[in-house]
Amino acid sequence: MDTVLSGIRSTGHLHLGNYFGALKNFVKIQDDYRCFFFIADLHSLTTHPHPDDFHSSVRTILAEYLAAGLDPEKSAIYIQSDVPEISELYVLLNMISYVGELERTVTFKEKVRQNPNNVNAGLLTYPVLMASDILIHRAQWVPVGKDQEQHLELARVFARRFNNMYGADIFPEPHNLVFTGGAVKVPGLDGSGKMGKSNGNGIYLYDDEKTITKKVMKAVTDSGPTEPDSPMPEVIANLFTLLGLVSDRSTVDYFTEKWNDCSIRYGDLKKQLAADICKVTLPIRERIDAIYNDESYLSEVVASGREKARASAAATLALVKQAVGFKAF
Ligand code: ADP
Numbered sequence: 001m002d003t004v005l006s007g008i009r010s011t012g013h014l015h016l017g018n019y020f021g022a023l024k025n026f027v028k029i030q031d032d033y034r035c036f037f038f039i040a041d042l043h044s045l046t047t048h049p050h051p052d053d054f055h056s057s058v059r060t061i062l063a064e065y066l067a068a069g070l071d072p073e074k075s076a077i078y079i080q081s082d083v084p085e086i087s088e089l090y091v092l093l094n095m096i097s098y099v100g101e102l103e104r105t106v107t108f109k110e111k112v113r114q115n116p117n118n119v120n121a122g123l124l125t126y127p128v129l130m131a132s133d134i135l136i137h138r139a140q141w142v143p144v145g146k147d148q149e150q151h152l153e154l155a156r157v158f159a160r161r162f163n164n165m166y167g168a169d170i171f172p173e174p175h176n177l178v179f180t181g182g183a184v185k186v187p188g189l190d191g192s193g194k195m196g197k198s199n200g201n202g203i204y205l206y207d208d209e210k211t212i213t214k215k216v217m218k219a220v221t222d223s224g225p226t227e228p229d230s231p232m233p234e235v236i237a238n239l240f241t242l243l244g245l246v247s248d249r250s251t252v253d254y255f256t257e258k259w260n261d262c263s264i265r266y267g268d269l270k271k272q273l274a275a276d277i278c279k280v281t282l283p284i285r286e287r288i289d290a291i292y293n294d295e296s297y298l299s300e301v302v303a304s305g306r307e308k309a310r311a312s313a314a315a316t317l318a319l320v321k322q323a324v325g326f327k328a329f
């Protein structure tokens with residue numbers, strides 16, 4: 001059985017883009033792969049989160065992933081810092097990664113531009129830590145978005161280089177797992193394309209009904225179709241894309257017809273869209289609250305994830321150390 005691994009940043013809340021673009025697929029593949037899902041708390045230290053917020057943001061994301069359907073019985077769900085083997089591999093991989101190739105990483109250059117006063121070494125070696133996350137379980141498949149593809153390419157480079165340098169065949173090259181049906185792009189409601197945390201246009205799984213309705217009712221529209229069967233402008237097509245994700249076929253057909261015969265009322269469309277988003281997200285929201293507050297359940301989940309992840313990681317690290325030349329006295 002192939003191994004799939006995904007690292008999740010411990011910042012903020014999950015939005016509909018994360019849910020339909022990634023998480024829903026993760027939930028589905030849990031029976032078909034050996035899955036590792038972890039919260040990348042060490043990575044988040046590059047931006048120096050306040051110690052008072054550090055733990056609760058990990059807990060929030062963990063609760064949201066569990067509420068959305070990641071299953072600790074099927075998958076290893078763990079916290080990155082709970083698996084010291086990752087950090088140990090990171091030290092070893094740092095010895096075979098070159099400053100030049102790390103400096104050329106697009107995400108690094110962007111961070112330097114955005115935060116010239118915090119160009120820490122952790123930021124430079126971010127891809128090395130990410131490669132350690134992946135290679136420690138010898139994962140073949142890593143579902144990532146466009147912005148992470150260069151990091152995954154570096155993980156392949158390090159895997160290949162290590163195998164060559166030490167004449168070992170330890171690491172398979174990890175590839176992007178693209179889900180069947182292709183990548184869905186969940187649009188924002190501001191007409192600006194993609195829904196994203198930093199775009200400020202997110203509808204979050206944790207939003208309540210009032211917030212969701214308010215966000216949807218404020219969605220950008222146009223003045224309406226004037227000729228039958230006219231092509232849809234992007235802002236309207238975006239509403240239909242969202243409708244397609246949360247509503248049933250007949251609802252989508254109903255509003256499509258209304259568009260085509262020019263009798264569409266955007267207010268009605270938005271009301272329906274808001275109601276159908278709530279139907280998907282409100283049960284998840286309830287579970288988030290229940291899980292977040294269930295300390296004993298969370299500590300069980302984390303302990304079982306840690307155990308599975310450490311067993312897998314220790315086996316890889318033993319091979320790696322042997323290849324490098326470590327020997328017990
Ligand atoms: P953000 O863009 O809000 O910072 P992330 O980069 O943390 O989101 O997203 C994590 C994953 O969620 C991405 O790799 C991608 O698979 C998925 N994702 C995020 N936004 C969208 C979107 N608008 N449409 C589809 N998938 C998305």
Ligand code: TRP
Pocket residue numbers: 005006007008009040043129130133134142144148
């Ligand atoms: N860098 C990823 C992101 O920003 C998170 C991440 C850390 C990750 N380690 C990983 C993703 C390993 C996949 C595999 O979204």
